[in-house]
Amino acid sequence: MMPGRRDVREVIREEPLRRREIQTMLADGAKTIREISAQLGYPSEEILFWIMGMRKYGYVAEVPEVTEDGYYRYRNADREAF
Amino acid sequence: MDYDVLVIGSGISGMESAIKLGDMGYRVLMVEKEASIGGKMILLSKVFPTLDCASCISTPKMAAAIHHPKVTTMTYSEVETIRRVDGRFQAEIVKHPRFVDEAACTGCQQCETACTVSVPDQFNSDMVARHAAYIPFPQAVPKKAVLERAGTSPCTATCPAGVKAHGYVSLVRSGEYEKAFELVLQSTPLVGTLGRACFAPCESECSRGSLEGAVPIRRIKRFIADRHYQSKHSPGVILKAPKGQRIAIVGSGPAGITAAWHLARKGYPVTIFEAEAIAGGAPALTIPSYRLPSAVVAQDIDNLRQIGVDIRTGVRIDNVQTLSEQGFAAVLMAIGTTASVRLRVPGEDLEHVQSALAFLQAVKTGKRPSLLQMDVVVVGGGNVAIDSARSALRLGANSVRLVSLETRLDMPAFSWEIDEAVREGVELSNGWGIQSISEDGVELVRCTATLDAEGRFNPQYDPAVTQHVGGDRVIVAAGMKPDSESWQSEVMVKPNGRIMVDADTLKTSIPYVFATGDAVTGPSTIAEAAGAGVKAAAQIDEWLRKAPSRLSGEAKPPKVQRDAVLARQTHYAERLPVKADKALVFKPRDFAEIEPGLTEQEARYSSGRCLDCGVCSECQECIAACPADAIHLDRTDEHLATMVDSVILATGFKLFPADLKPQYGYGRYKNVITGMQMDRLLAPTRPYHTVLRPGDGKVPENIAYIMCTGSRDKTVGNPLCSKICCMYSNKQNQLIMGALPLADVSVYDIDMRTTGKGYEEFYLQTAEMGTNFVKGRVAEIVEKDDGNLIVRYEDIEHEGQIQESEHDLVVLAVGVQPNHDVERFFGPNLLGLDDYDYVNETDETMSPGKTNIPGVYVAGTAAGAKDIPESILHAGAAVAQAVAYIEGRRLHI
Ligand SMILES: Cc1cc2nc3c(=O)[nH]c(=O)nc-3n(C[C@H](O)[C@H](O)[C@H](O)COP(=O)(O)OP(=O)(O)OC[C@H]3O[C@@H](n4cnc5c(N)ncnc54)[C@H](O)[C@@H]3O)c2cc1C
Ligand code: SF4
Ligand code: SF4
Ligand code: SF4
Numbered sequence: 001m002m003p004g005r006r007d008v009r010e011v012i013r014e015e016p017l018r019r020r021e022i023q024t025m026l027a028d029g030a031k032t033i034r035e036i037s038a039q040l041g042y043p044s045e046e047i048l049f050w051i052m053g054m055r056k057y058g059y060v061a062e063v064p065e066v067t068e069d070g071y072y073r074y075r076n077a078d079r080e081a082f
Numbered sequence: 083m084d085y086d087v088l089v090i091g092s093g094i095s096g097m098e099s100a101i102k103l104g105d106m107g108y109r110v111l112m113v114e115k116e117a118s119i120g121g122k123m124i125l126l127s128k129v130f131p132t133l134d135c136a137s138c139i140s141t142p143k144m145a146a147a148i149h150h151p152k153v154t155t156m157t158y159s160e161v162e163t164i165r166r167v168d169g170r171f172q173a174e175i176v177k178h179p180r181f182v183d184e185a186a187c188t189g190c191q192q193c194e195t196a197c198t199v200s201v202p203d204q205f206n207s208d209m210v211a212r213h214a215a216y217i218p219f220p221q222a223v224p225k226k227a228v229l230e231r232a233g234t235s236p237c238t239a240t241c242p243a244g245v246k247a248h249g250y251v252s253l254v255r256s257g258e259y260e261k262a263f264e265l266v267l268q269s270t271p272l273v274g275t276l277g278r279a280c281f282a283p284c285e286s287e288c289s290r291g292s293l294e295g296a297v298p299i300r301r302i303k304r305f306i307a308d309r310h311y312q313s314k315h316s317p318g319v320i321l322k323a324p325k326g327q328r329i330a331i332v333g334s335g336p337a338g339i340t341a342a343w344h345l346a347r348k349g350y351p352v353t354i355f356e357a358e359a360i361a362g363g364a365p366a367l368t369i370p371s372y373r374l375p376s377a378v379v380a381q382d383i384d385n386l387r388q389i390g391v392d393i394r395t396g397v398r399i400d401n402v403q404t405l406s407e408q409g410f411a412a413v414l415m416a417i418g419t420t421a422s423v424r425l426r427v428p429g430e431d432l433e434h435v436q437s438a439l440a441f442l443q444a445v446k447t448g449k450r451p452s453l454l455q456m457d458v459v460v461v462g463g464g465n466v467a468i469d470s471a472r473s474a475l476r477l478g479a480n481s482v483r484l485v486s487l488e489t490r491l492d493m494p495a496f497s498w499e500i501d502e503a504v505r506e507g508v509e510l511s512n513g514w515g516i517q518s519i520s521e522d523g524v525e526l527v528r529c530t531a532t533l534d535a536e537g538r539f540n541p542q543y544d545p546a547v548t549q550h551v552g553g554d555r556v557i558v559a560a561g562m563k564p565d566s567e568s569w570q571s572e573v574m575v576k577p578n579g580r581i582m583v584d585a586d587t588l589k590t591s592i593p594y595v596f597a598t599g600d601a602v603t604g605p606s607t608i609a610e611a612a613g614a615g616v617k618a619a620a621q622i623d624e625w626l627r628k629a630p631s632r633l634s635g636e637a638k639p640p641k642v643q644r645d646a647v648l649a650r651q652t653h654y655a656e657r658l659p660v661k662a663d664k665a666l667v668f669k670p671r672d673f674a675e676i677e678p679g680l681t682e683q684e685a686r687y688s689s690g691r692c693l694d695c696g697v698c699s700e701c702q703e704c705i706a707a708c709p710a711d712a713i714h715l716d717r718t719d720e721h722l723a724t725m726v727d728s729v730i731l732a733t734g735f736k737l738f739p740a741d742l743k744p745q746y747g748y749g750r751y752k753n754v755i756t757g758m759q760m761d762r763l764l765a766p767t768r769p770y771h772t773v774l775r776p777g778d779g780k781v782p783e784n785i786a787y788i789m790c791t792g793s794r795d796k797t798v799g800n801p802l803c804s805k806i807c808c809m810y811s812n813k814q815n816q817l818i819m820g821a822l823p824l825a826d827v828s829v830y831d832i833d834m835r836t837t838g839k840g841y842e843e844f845y846l847q848t849a850e851m852g853t854n855f856v857k858g859r860v861a862e863i864v865e866k867d868d869g870n871l872i873v874r875y876e877d878i879e880h881e882g883q884i885q886e887s888e889h890d891l892v893v894l895a896v897g898v899q900p901n902h903d904v905e906r907f908f909g910p911n912l913l914g915l916d917d918y919d920y921v922n923e924t925d926e927t928m929s930p931g932k933t934n935i936p937g938v939y940v941a942g943t944a945a946g947a948k949d950i951p952e953s954i955l956h957a958g959a960a961v962a963q964a965v966a967y968i969e970g971r972r973l974h975i
Contacts, residue, residue, distance in 0.1 A: 005750060007651040008202050012211045015200045016256040017690040033779035044778035044869075045752045051779070052770055053211035057195055062771050070781045072771070082257025 011046045015053040018042075019081030022050060023059060030063045030075035054081075083724040085111040085154070087964055088173050089732055090161050090907070093121020094140070094950055095942025096732035097147045098957035099964075104152035106965065111724060112147065113175060114157045115903075118222035120144050121734055125205060125219070127764035129950055130813040131844035137221050137766065144223040158228060164729060164907045169971070171726050171937065179717030181229040181698075186712035189225035191217055193704035193713060198252040199694050201230065203769065207759040209776060210769035214698040215713075220767050229704065229713070233642030235696035237284035237299055243276065243340070243612035244635060245269045247284045247299050248692065252699035254302055255689035260318075263310040265702060266303060267317055270340045270612040271385035274311065274378040275365045277304030278677070280609050281496065289647045289695050295659035297692050298680070305685040307378075317385040324351040324390055327411035327626055331355070332399045335363020336608045337599025338416030339383065340615030341622070342391045344633050348623055352391045353410070357398035360447060363418055365608060368442040368466075370473045371673040376446065400568035402595050412622050415569070415581060415590070415597040416615065419605050423561030425461065429519030430558070438462065438470040438559035445473050445673075454478035459524050459551055460508075461485050461516055462559030463493035468500065470557045471508045476670050483551060485511045487529045487541050502676075507669045511551065515543050523552040564601040573597070580604055588621045596622055636716030639696075647695045657691045660684045727971065728937045728964040731907075731921055732957065735898040735943040738792030738800070746788060746894055751865040752777030754892045756791075757810055764817045773821055775891045777869040782825060782891040785818060786873050787811050788860045789831035793897030802918055804897025805947040808835045811895045812848040819851050828854040828887070830875055838949065858885070863892060898947045908935065920946045931960035937971075939963045 025031070025039055033051060037044035051074050054060045058079040062072045089100045092114035100112045112119070123129075124144065126136035148155050159177040166172075182193075197213035205212075205219045214230045235248035245266055253262035266273045280300050288296035329345055331338045334356040342352045360366050366379040387393060399405065405413050422437035424430060438460070444451060458474040460467050463486030474482045484503070486493055490512045493500060504510065514526040528547035534540040563579035573590040574582040581597040583589060588596045598618035599611040606614075620633035664676045680688065705713045740748035740756050748754050753775045755763075763773045775782045789811065793804040808831070815827050834855070836842040849855060858875035861884070865871055871892050877885045900919040907913070914922040914934035921940040924932050931939045941960035942953035 005752070006655050007653055008208050009651050010655060012200050012202050013694060014690055015211055016198060016252075017686060020257055037778070045776060048774075048776055048779050049211065052209070053200060055771070056210060056769075057213075066781055070783065071779055072774070072781075082259075 005043075006046065008049070011049050012053065015050045018050045019054055019059055022047075022054065023076050023081050026060065026074065026076045030073035032067060032071035032073050034071060036074075083111070083722065085109045085724060085726045086968060087111075087728045087730060088113065088161070088164075088171065088724070088726040089730045090904075091121065091732035091734055091944070092119035092147065092155065092157075093732060093734045093942065093953075094123045094143070095734070095944070095953045095957040096121070096730070097143050098954050099730045099732055099941050099961050100153045101143070101146050101150060102958065102961045103964070104150040108152065108965070108968070110153045111726065112153055112155045113159050113161050114155065115160045116218065117158045117180065117226075117228040118218040118224070119147060119155060119157060120221070120223065123950060124221060125762065125765065127761050127766075127817060128813060130809045131838070131840045133813065133816070135766070141221050141223070144221070148223050157224065161907055163909070165909075167725070171729055172723055173726060173729070174721065174723050177720040177722065179719065180226065181231065181713060181715055181717050182227045183712045183714060184224060184226045186710045187226040188710055189217060189227070190709065191227070192707040192709065193227050196703040196707035198256045198258070198701045198703055199697060199699050201694070201697060206769040207756065207762050209759060209762060214694075215704040227712070229698050229715075231639055231696055231698040232646070233640050233696050234638045235694075235699065236287040236289060236641055236644065237297075238696070238700060239638070239641035240284045240287045242283065242607070242610040243270050244616055245276070245303075245609075246700045246702075248694070248696060248699040249701035250306065251297060251299060251302055251689045251692045252694065252701050253703075254306060254685055255692065257686070258703075259306050259309045261701075261703070262306045264318065266306070267319065267385070268702075269616065270336070271317065271343045272336055272339065272365070272382045272608065272612055273303060274307035275336070275374060275382050276608060276612070277301070277307045278378060279365060279369050279374040281607055283609070289644045289693050290691055292644060292648060293654055294656060298660060298688050301677075301680050302685055302689055305680045305682075308679050311381045315384070316388045319347065319385075319389055321347060321389050322349065324349055326350055328353065328409060329412045329414065329622060330405045330408070330410040331414045331416060332405075333363065333416035333418055333599070333601070334361040334383070334393060334395075335416060335418045335599060336365065336611040337418070337601075337615040337618070338363065338414065339386060340612040341414055341416065341598065341619040342386055343389075344616060344619035345622060346386070346389050346391045348619075348633065350623075350626075354386075354391060354393045355397045355399045356393065356395045359396050361393050361395050367446055368439060368469070369446070370442060370469050371446060372472070372476065372670070372676050373469075375675055402569070402572045402592060406594075411594065412626060413595045414618050414622060415573070415595065415601055416599045416618070417564055417566065417601045418611075419562035419564050419600045421563050421565040421579065422558070423563055425516055425558055425560050427516050427518050432519060432521065434521075434554060435519055435556045435558065438466050438557050439562065441470055441557050442466070442473060445477070450477060452478060453555060455480045456554040457552055458482045458555045458557065459485060459553035460557045460559060461524070463488045463495060464559060465495045465499060466562070467559035468495045468503050468508075470559055472503050472506055473673075474555070474557065475506055475508065476673055478671060479555075481509065482507070483509045483511055483553070485514050485516065485524065485526060485551065487513070487515055487532050489513055492532065502664070502666055505666050505668070514549065515541055517548065519556055523550055524556060525550055562600075562605050566601065578604070587625070588618050589625075594625075637718050639718065642695050644695075647693055659691070660688055727968045728939070730939050730941050730960050730964055731904050731933070731944050732941040732960075733901050733904045733944045735947065736901050738798070738804075738896040738899050740791060740894045740896050742798050743791055743894070745862040746791065746860070746892070747863050747865060747871075748894060751863065751871060751892075753865075753869050753871060753890065754863065754894065757807060757814070757893055757895045760814050760893045761810065764814060764821065773818065775869070780869075780890065781822060783822075784826045784889045785828070785891045785893060786871070786887070786889040787815070787827070787829040787893045787895055788873070789829060789895045791894040791896045792899070794832070800897065800899065800918070802947065803835060805835070805837075806949050807895040807897050809838070809841060809844070809949065811893070812845050812853075814893070815848045815853040816851060819853075826854065827852070828856055828889070830856050830858040830860050830873065832857070832859065832878070838951065898943060901944060904944055908938075913938070916946070918946075920944065929963060930956060931963045937967050
């Protein structure tokens, strides 16, 4: 793998560590993967792994409409991370 | 166990074989190594060319197989060997534990939701996380949870106190600090004490130690203890009123306390008798406050009072009889090593000479002597000597000289402790013994060796080399032993004062008197003594109830090997350990704690460095969440043997690892995926909510397919056509156009191979729907900053000109490869393989499915690339061969 792109296993392992950070950020409104990436400073592909993991286990959900440039936005769901 | 046919593998070929054989009345054993049957087909979106939903047609087959009265299915199991015995086959099979009671599990998934460990989901081609506790996929059969455990994590396997170190680390990573505290409490109430003064053997074993440095496992424990005690003054453990036989514990050190903790939680009324005025043993009485403040130990001890343990301090017990007269049914001697070993040199009884234990105890319990302006000599080379020397500095000593027999390298104290002492101003005299002590200092004699030829402690001296060291105070730390003299008339005691016990039962020479901890082993550590306390509690419980005790601990899988852990990733991003940052000053003058605690951020970050060595961390969250009480961590592999008449190999294929074509950038470029990954994105049980590119979640608008990735390609050793990639790409193209009507799809191919009924029509339909088929050989792909990809290809229809086009997602139509698993069943070279390592069909044209071993048949893609209809057909052929073989043999017999 290319330096700069982290091993998938490592990225996924970190998801529990990032949940609260991401939820805190989404508290002021739904955001796209790119927007979350820009605000938190982690690569967008890593944010995607975390968001999809969080989505699977009930921490976030997608907003049904796509933005004009072709992205979905994600919002906090019922489950709260510590 | 006895069956007619063993079917290995439960993909479509295996299931079809098993069901057909079962329908004909044969008894079948189907063995699958994954936790669900179904193989790859159940993971597909739809099937070509009918576009039937794959799971809609797979699930009835899976149900038919699992419920078939003639078919027994073993999942999460592997065939290890198959041997011919008396004309039949004997198969050795290992059933891996799911750690979930299949009968009780309802498939509610609450364990998975609660689990604290995230790993890539292999059933979603690693595109999303799953947890260590998981249900393979929504249509799994059986739909039962499984816990992925690669072994016991090194940290947990090493902890002498049995603390589930990996468990609390993973809980802290999830922000569950209180649960982490509770998990440590399951082993010992000494959470804060161990968090500060444990020598942390777990960290020496930590796999992250091979990278930038170990996870600070001990300091994370301190963090959770500090956090707990900041707001709570109870352990949060609720117990029923104690009942049953009363137990007396003599000594309130880590061993006694931990034993009391477990016995009280089991419901026994427990009384601890402690000779000193303060409970806690060495941690409370001697370990200096700059390492372990008294308040921390007191908080830990308070946990016991909160659950009703009666701790009577200032009560010295000198014999067993007193206790039996008070009606105690069992007695535990946990008296530690509170007596000092004497030097046996002239002058040892002079007034300015003191034992290290007496000195440290006076210091810790508030009777601090002033050593202002004094020169202090400390005798000894162990940790107790170091503690004494550093304490003496803090009491204002002018100088502190530590005299030890050993060289600095051989000193028994930890090297980091010696370093810290030196940095604080302790001077070392290594390689000297004590000849005598006088009013104004000590006479030293050169020590030439500490051990004899047999490795026993037997110091040798050179009397010709001596030295006088001046000193106003001498502190002797020459060793410790149990204060057991008064007990010798009742229980058997060794000459060195240690109490003799049966190594398994911990019973002394009196049946109801047990002994444990340092009193038995000699000086050890807090964690070892706590572990000894757990063992004693189990033995006492077992003896009183005359039944095995659950306190004995559960069977653990073997420790996972560090190399195996590190091999799971191709590379590791650097994550430096948080600095230890101890506040070391030259000649410190107070007993303030020298090690800072971790901040919340540091604790989270540090736990995030954990590699989840055992995968499951044993955090126990799943156990707490499971409403069916179905999870049991104490299960182990089951080995069984079975006899069968015939074997059908249906182990399927492997997908071509796309990173073997580095010019396509798979694994490096974020938006290059495989055909299998696209099938997952299109399936109803997909990893995302729709088709998105993995680089940034964009809905793709311009998708490229690169055909024949890893097929018809001598550069990767596979000249064969994989037969399925053309058609699955066509299928996906049609589905993409349904799901993303605005997306453009281009397919770069050499030619389209559409060799089945209705396949050519299906391809034409794909083209009509708008897929752009480009006759082109792709030379390379380059990633742009925005994640888009430039595809460079040789344009076959335009004289091989090099062309470029830009896409926002590239799908590599990867082909198939043989599954080498099949080779090991029969031993080396017994099963014939073809030139490409698929199982060889000795007479493919006339007797499909037949291998070189009579009675062994191959079904489906284990023999070479096939699509679903072909695999089913092939399975039918293998079944017919197997039946003919079985019946033929029976006729002959
Ligand atoms: C100075 C020093 C520093 C240490 N530092 C560390 C460290 O940093 N980390 C580490 O892991 N280990 C350390 N150790 C070792 C660790 O403290 C011991 O291994 C551990 O305390 C042993 O536990 P125990 O319960 O067996 O005995 P102890 O802790 O010795 O407890 C025994 C208790 O029994 C009481 N008792 C004895 N006889 C009687 C009687 N007849 N009646 C009633 N009560 C009685 C004693 O007063 C004492 O309270 C250190 C030890 C010393 C001395
Ligand atoms: S013990 Fe913890 S880590 Fe292991 S499966 Fe259960 S919840 Fe997951
Ligand atoms: S990496 Fe984690 S699981 Fe492995 S030994 Fe270290 S703390 Fe334990
Ligand atoms: S929580 Fe219990 S019953 Fe539910 S899936 Fe997990 S093991 Fe099965």
